[in-house]
């Protein structure tokens with residue numbers, strides 16, 4: 001079998017030789033700004049600005065071709081409108097899907113009718129991917145012309161590994177049980193459909209940017225990836241909205257991120273290559289190729305305890321000892337490579353144990369996570385991805401146990417990390433600041449909470465817009481807190 005990393009390297013070499021032939025194609029459907037589709041050798045089709053676009057606007061909105069609530073949220077979110085903050089009732093026939101109202105159930109019946117029969121017939125709950133593919137096939141039977149939108153999606157068919165194709169073939173057998181005979185397509189087309197869903201599926205996010213499901217949005221699917229994107233994707237129910245997070249110049253490519261921006265360069269490259277089959281050459285990836293730039297996501301902390309600077313993680317070498325010079329305080333940090341490696345491994349194993357217990361035994365989880373945290377905190381820069389994951393897990397567990405002091409400590413550390421790693425305006429940052437504010441409110445620290453809420457609101461208005469649920473929730477919380485402060489002041493005087 002071909003060696004992946006060699007292939008990746010060869011791909012890179014040949015890509016760098018290729019001239020980026022640009023072919024201008026059509027205008028994309030449904031865009032609200034002047035943009036066009038262009039095709040380049042390296043990225044295929046992509047979307048480019050034909051006018052200057054300011055942040056805080058909307059570039060594109062699209063409803064899904066098909067979308068399903070994912071397995072983790074199937075009993076918590078409505079299978080029709082995707083809300084997840086109301087009481088749900090389940091479909092009495094299949095007991096699988098849930099709805100927030102009778103109206104939503106009626107609206108979804110056209111989609112769910114066959115799915116319902118199939119679920120009862122096969123007597124097991126079809127997983128997310130199967131439900132999505134089945135819904136797409138049912139829609140195809142009703143309108144073959146509309147299905148052209150799916151056929152036009154990038155499939156990367158020839159790039160999938162044999163083992164993945166075998167998994168798709170098994171999934172295709174399950175789909176066969178879930179759809180009618182007249183909805184089936186030839187086996188090869190079924191495999192192509194699975195490849196297309198893998199390369200083009202969007203996570204549908206709730207108001208706090210947590211995934212509730214997966215959807216196919218054929219027009220917006222033309223957006224390519226950057227690890228330093230100029231746009232974000234947010235959702236109002238099922239409606240996808242592309243919004244710029246900074247000014248976009250004429251001719252600039254419009255990009256979104258397909259991956260977690262806290263991931264280290266290595267983690268991002270691995271995910272992007274394994275799922276989307278390309279090597280990213282965005283400005284963030286290029287920036288950290290230079291030896292003088294330290295990536296905060298993978299950095300160690302300077303060994304001068306009063307200095308807060310990141311220093312480079314020593315690359316694996318034959319030497320027993322490595323050193324890094326801090327560019328802020330000038331201190332030379334010396335690392336025993338084997339000891340460092342051992343400690344980080346130990347922390348990873350403690351983190352794993354803690355994460356596994358976090359739902360069933362949060363108190364025990366907290367003990368393991370603390371131990372991981374103590375090791376990592378002494379070695380890693382605060383925006384290092386491993387430390388960020390531990391902060392997240394500690395925040396979740398301590399919130400669950402109502403240990404607000406501790407939850408606040410981790411939420412504040414995470415907020416700091418967002419400011420270092422994320423673009424200035426990003427909905428995830430607004431959510432994180434809002435989390436800090438909520439804990440401050442539980443702790444009755446109203447003034448501090450108001451400062452955080454104002455900051456979260458400023459970011460949310462730009463990244464999500466005034467009508468988005470996140471903006472509304474923050475706004476309401478801010479108004480209530482300000483009113484509470486005013487009442488407190490008037491009763492004191």
Ligand SMILES: C[S@@+](CC[C@H](N)C(=O)[O-])C[C@H]1O[C@@H](n2cnc3c(N)ncnc32)[C@H](O)[C@@H]1O
Nearest residue numbers: 042043044045154200221222223224225276278
């Ligand atoms: C959702 S599609 C995006 C649209 C796609 N370029 C097309 O022509 O349909 C995802 C695929 O686009 C390509 N792609 C996206 N971002 C890229 C990037 N930054 N560099 C190279 N290829 C990219 C990869 O082939 C990836 O699997």
